[in-house]
Amino acid sequence: MAQQVTDFLIIGAGIVGITTALSLKKTYPDAKIIILEKEPKLGCHASGRNSGVIHAGFYYSPDSLKAKMTRAGNIAMKAFCEENNIPMNCCGKLVVARNEDEKNTLNLLKERGDANGVPLELISATDAKKIEPRVKTFESALWSPTTASVDPTHVLSIIAQKATDLGVEIHYNSLGYKQYDAAYTINSAGLYADKIAQDFGFSKFYRILPFKGLYLYSDEPAGAINTHIYPVPNIKNPFLGVHFTLTTDNHLKIGPTAIPCLWREQYQGLDNFKFNELMEIGQRQLGLLFRGGFDFRSLAIEELKKYYRPHLVSQAAELLEGIHPSQYTRWGKPGIRAQLMNIETHTLEMDFVMEGDAKSLHILNAVSPAFTCAFPFADRIVERVGALIK
Numbered sequence: 343m344a345q346q347v348t349d350f351l352i353i354g355a356g357i358v359g360i361t362t363a364l365s366l367k368k369t370y371p372d373a374k375i376i377i378l379e380k381e382p383k384l385g386c387h388a389s390g391r392n393s394g395v396i397h398a399g400f401y402y403s404p405d406s407l408k409a410k411m412t413r414a415g416n417i418a419m420k421a422f423c424e425e426n427n428i429p430m431n432c433c434g435k436l437v438v439a440r441n442e443d444e445k446n447t448l449n450l451l452k453e454r455g456d457a458n459g460v461p462l463e464l465i466s467a468t469d470a471k472k473i474e475p476r477v478k479t480f481e482s483a484l485w486s487p488t489t490a491s492v493d494p495t496h497v498l499s500i501i502a503q504k505a506t507d508l509g510v511e512i513h514y515n516s517l518g519y520k521q522y523d524a525a526y527t528i529n530s531a532g533l534y535a536d537k538i539a540q541d542f543g544f545s546k547f548y549r550i551l552p553f554k555g556l557y558l559y560s561d562e563p564a565g566a567i568n569t570h571i572y573p574v575p576n577i578k579n580p581f582l583g584v585h586f587t588l589t590t591d592n593h594l595k596i597g598p599t600a601i602p603c604l605w606r607e608q609y610q611g612l613d614n615f616k617f618n619e620l621m622e623i624g625q626r627q628l629g630l631l632f633r634g635g636f637d638f639r640s641l642a643i644e645e646l647k648k649y650y651r652p653h654l655v656s657q658a659a660e661l662l663e664g665i666h667p668s669q670y671t672r673w674g675k676p677g678i679r680a681q682l683m684n685i686e687t688h689t690l691e692m693d694f695v696m697e698g699d700a701k702s703l704h705i706l707n708a709v710s711p712a713f714t715c716a717f718p719f720a721d722r723i724v725e726r727v728g729a730l731i732k
Contacts, residue, residue, distance in 0.1 A: 348375065350370075355377045361501060361717055375509070380517050381514065384499060387678070396415075396490040400484075407722075431490060440573065441480055463485045466482055493589075528704075529702065539706060560593065564591060585597075596655065626683075693707070698730055
């Protein structure tokens with residue numbers, strides 16, 4: 343079969359791939375752009391399974407790409423939703439402390455937010471209760487007025503429609519990127535980004551380590567609380583801890599977990615089971631138990647406990663009054679975080695990671711808040727491509 347010829351080939355039609363195609367088309371309007379998607383439709387993986395939170399950008403150190411992208415992404419994503427009549431829940435977020443140490447970390451997050459230009463206010467526990475009467479916090483809290491939420495699948499579908507209206511082609515049920523003759527290839531394949539990158543001679547020191555995120559949905563009526571409620575995170579890890587998220591229609595859910603997966607698409611039971619992935623990822627996790635650059639053992643034990651529903655609910659109950667296991671009986675569809683690990687240092691990558699040359703660019707770590715950052719991150723990718731092909 344003859345190879346299909348294209349100027350740009352994008353592997354993966356998630357939020358990063360779709361927005362990159364849109365940005366490419368605006369930069370190179372006469373270019374032929376094809377996106378390959380291995381599934382029969384959009385949003386089957388992280389881009390359709392994430393929380394839908396539009397983050398503000400205060401968690402990340404000011405020198406990081408995430409810090410630069412998130413504040414701009416917050417503004418751009420909200421503007422896109424408004425322009426396209428996509429419903430949003432602009433409810434803001436409270437980050438609460440449970441003890442003195444966490445109160446000190448709130449101060450650090452405030453400093454990061456200020457450095458990143460993020461609207462953010464350090465408030466008293468009394469003022470926090472004015473925003474959300476049920477909240478629990480130790481002496482103070484952070485108020486993030488620009489945090490919001492949206493239906494990610496709705497956003498993805500609208501962006502894809504705009505891209506295809508401009509002439510971008512999306513080829514579904516497509517695994518064979520070698521069947522295409524592309525002047526330039528952009529790899530945004532999520533859970534398989536490292537594998538594809540290796541075919542191009544990249545990702546030498548990086549491998550994807552997948553983590554499963556689960557949410558429990560509340561039976562409380564819509565409007566049970568007024569805002570997202572998050573704990574102070576462990577800033578040494580890229581996870582934000584169990585928290586309360588308000589959906590676009592104002593319903594409540596708790597999560598997510600960060601449970602280590604044994605294969606890349608281990609959503610449920612033996613779905614998508616691959617023995618070679620079990621061996622590869624299992625061996626890597628065993629190695630991390632003994633020589634990890636982070637405390638993988640404690641993380642794994644703590645996260646596995648969250649499969650037990652009462653335990654997950656009890657963690658959430660530390661943040662909010664009136665939370666009972668009987669209110670939380672419905673699990674949402676799981677998502678899997680394509681977390682990148684440095685196999686030399688045995689550490690998790692905290693920032694976005696890209697590698698490339700004059701023929702290809704590989705988006706190796708595009709985890710949360712990649713959904714929030716999608717538009718400016720896509721522009722950054724296109725800028726990087728432009729610099730590489732000159």
